[in-house]
Amino acid sequence: xxxxxxxxxxxxxxxxxxxxxxxxxxxxxxxxxxxxxxxxxxxxxxxxxxxxxxxxxxxxxxxxxxxxxxxxxxxxxxxxxxxxxxxxxxxxxxxxxxxxxxxxxxxxxxxxxxxxxxxxxxxxxxxxxxxxxxxxxxxxxxxxxxxxxxxxxxxxxxxxxxxxxxxxxxxxxxxxxxxxxxxxxxxxxxxxxx
Numbered sequence: 001x002x003x004x005x006x007x008x009x010x011x012x013x014x015x016x017x018x019x020x021x022x023x024x025x026x027x028x029x030x031x032x033x034x035x036x037x038x039x040x041x042x043x044x045x046x047x048x049x050x051x052x053x054x055x056x057x058x059x060x061x062x063x064x065x066x067x068x069x070x071x072x073x074x075x076x077x078x079x080x081x082x083x084x085x086x087x088x089x090x091x092x093x094x095x096x097x098x099x100x101x102x103x104x105x106x107x108x109x110x111x112x113x114x115x116x117x118x119x120x121x122x123x124x125x126x127x128x129x130x131x132x133x134x135x136x137x138x139x140x141x142x143x144x145x146x147x148x149x150x151x152x153x154x155x156x157x158x159x160x161x162x163x164x165x166x167x168x169x170x171x172x173x174x175x176x177x178x179x180x181x182x183x184x185x186x187x188x189x190x191x192x193x194x
Contacts, residue, residue, distance in 0.1 A: 010070040015077040018070075019084075022063040023109060029056045030108025050152055056108070060116030068120050078178040085113065086171035093164040111151040114167055118144030121174065136177075143170060 010018065033052060071077050091098045092106045099106050118140045125137035143166060150159045 008070045009073050010067075010077075012074045012077050015067060015071045015074055016081070018063075018067055019077075019081045022060070022067070023113070025063075026056055026060060026109035026113055027102075027105055029059065030105045031102075033105075033108055053108075053112070053152055056112040057115060060112040061119050062116075064113070064116035064120050068124070075178060079175040082117070082171050082175035082178060085110075085117075086168045086175065089114075089164065089171065090168045093168075110167075111147060114171075115144055115148055117171070117174070118147075140170070143167075 033049070067081070068078065088106065089110055092103055092110065096103075121140040122137045122144070125133040125140065143163075146159070147163055147167070150156055150163065
């Protein structure tokens, strides 16, 4: 019954299509935020609006986790997906022509998606246990926390001006690092005795 949630080895096409499905689903969820478009409802001060955003957070965290665990054999797709994600953030932040009237809906998809990515990064880096892994986990945790607070509670323009280039930079650095991840299965028991 719960076999849909177990890890799978996705092909490259399956991974890319799954990432596209997740992105479109989050975009559609964010578009439905228009239900709260009245001035007294569409704000970070409204608890109904915040509760609606929980659905996107749950979808993004579980979707990113499933994608990350399912792409061990095609790890390069992780880097490609992260690079495309960084490009979408960059284009949405610094151009007006591409997304037109849907800029806000793109942000409503980007925020939970980045929080899903940062959650997976924190857990993955922390479990590796190295010094630099711990530093990376702390950076992702701090950036995710600041984005979460600003997106769902504060919505401060100056913080967004600082966060947007940071998101692009961190996603691109993670795309590079994802290429370096060893995806071969670890041997149990270590080196054989001579």
